[in-house]
Amino acid sequence: MTKVVTRFAPSPTGYLHIGGARTALFNWLWARKNRGEFILRIEDTDLERSREEMTRAILEAMDWLGLDCDQGPYYQSQRMDLYREYIQKLVDTGQAYYCECTPEEVEAMREQARARGLKPKYNGRCREKNLGPGEGRVIRLKAPLTGQTTFNDLIKGPIAVNNEELDDFVLQRADGTPTYNLAVVVDDATMGVTHVLRGDDHINNTPKQILIYKALGIKQPLFGHVPMILGPDKKKLSKRHGATSVMKYKEMGFLPEAMINYLVRLGWAYGDEEIFSREELIEKFSLENLSKSASVFDMDKLLWLNSHYIKEKSPADLAALLKEYVREFDADLSYLEKIVPLLQPRAKTMVEMAEMAEFFLVADEELQYDAKAVRKFLTPEAREHLQEVVNRLEETKDFGQKELEQILAKYLEDAGIKFKVIAQPIRVAITGKTASPGLFETMEVLGKERTIKRMKRAVFFEG
């Protein structure tokens, strides 16, 4: 059995988007599962649109997702000689030819075909002209006029296309650079790629590439076309649907674990299981369980997975992460580490967690009070209770949840009131809001001094 080699080959014309990330993930998983190799290749043959910063952004996103490669990144822009060599081979063997038609002329041919209700194609005008190299000339593949090109897709099954549908497409542009289809074939072949897993928007390119493999007389890899990811309107996912860049999700406070888990389940399933660790995925991933149909990106489910992984992660790790999301961080990590457990069951994203952590981090005198909360809960009676509770809190040395609970219980008994009566006032006093983690745990983390300071401030606070 030969070693499995997969690759991810983005073009640096944009950021790594959701769909690309999933394709990369599937390739990565397949390589890892089979103890094969995963190659990263930057497809930058279009020197006009390729941007170096995009390459960096893609690499950064791959890194964030933890999709490490064994080879590369390779750059097609650095392999031009190799492509030229293969193209020359095709010209020499009469399987490719120079064409002097201008883009306008070709467009006219296509227009003509369209007018007759046919598929727009180049009409093969220069096919038998036997032209040599020259200014403005491209090289086209002399594609078969009849017959069928077929392949057995790993995901979709048998696919057949009549060769009449294909035309003599361009292999080398007028500027001497190779086109996508040629470069992909040369690279996949020379890099020993065994499995090409890519978006099914490439399905129509596959027959063309197979024609090149055949013309070159080289072994072709196995192809698998994964379905597209759609927006809620069922159209191909794009900027119109909001964030599509993977790194945007990092910014929005998603964990890479959640991202990976979500992406893999979009188009792949393993029975009824929903949660997968990286190791489980490598063990359980399989091509047979990939679905054939497109799937809709669902933010709610991503959010659910993210909150799951937030609950699962260690407070220490989260504290370190949270640091990046909190504005003006001046406390130390150990303090954040105490806050995090209170927020884990509540925050769905790191951004949310940062917002929820805000009142812990702000200076006591700068704590913002919600006006409505003040009006509703800091009533004159409530303020009296608050003052009484402060008096009792000042006398305690221990400020742990247990002690606090006892002190409050004693006060309730003495004052003859229910906890409900003072719970919200205290909460508003120390957090400024009506919603927060449990009162006692919040007080403990805040500490005696700050809790009391805030409560005292609340007693006389005027909204």
Place this chain on the structure above:
RNA sequence: GUCCCCAUCGUCUAGUGGCCCAGGACGCCGGCCUCUCACGCCGGUAACGGGGGUUCAAAUCCCCCUGGGGACGCCA
């Protein structure tokens, strides 16, 4: 327009001819828990696009229709 691909709850999906008057998950609704908000737990809502076949038996196989998506570049 032409070609290619696809078709189970709103969404992600299980299902590979009988175990399915279709299971899980997200969401949504209701309840429980409760110091608020969450978490958690329990329950509920909701789908095989339509029509023909094949078969003792079809969500599962075949055909047609419809619907959706994609591709038709000297982009990838």
